[in-house]
Amino acid sequence: MGDYKKLLKQLEQKSNKTKAVKFLKHNKPKDRKSGLSLMRCRRCGKRGKGIIKMYHLFYCHQCFREIAKNLGFKKYD
DSSP, rough: HHHHHHHHHHHHHOOOOOHHHHHHHHSEEEEEEESGOOOOTTTTTTTTEEEEEGGGGGGGGGHHHHHHHHOOOOHHH
């Protein structure tokens, strides 16, 4: 995500605003209001798939496995 900001800064320094505006239009990440990219793990900050939302936990599956016993979940075979 930070890569486009570095290039944008270089284009603005060369005083060519039209190229900078066009570059920003095509390379800036979208502002998202829903979907996988908004869900983050409360513990480690990972995004995307593998987030456990049940009971409003919002932990990735790796973190959940580490702290499930402390939260009161039991493993049944």
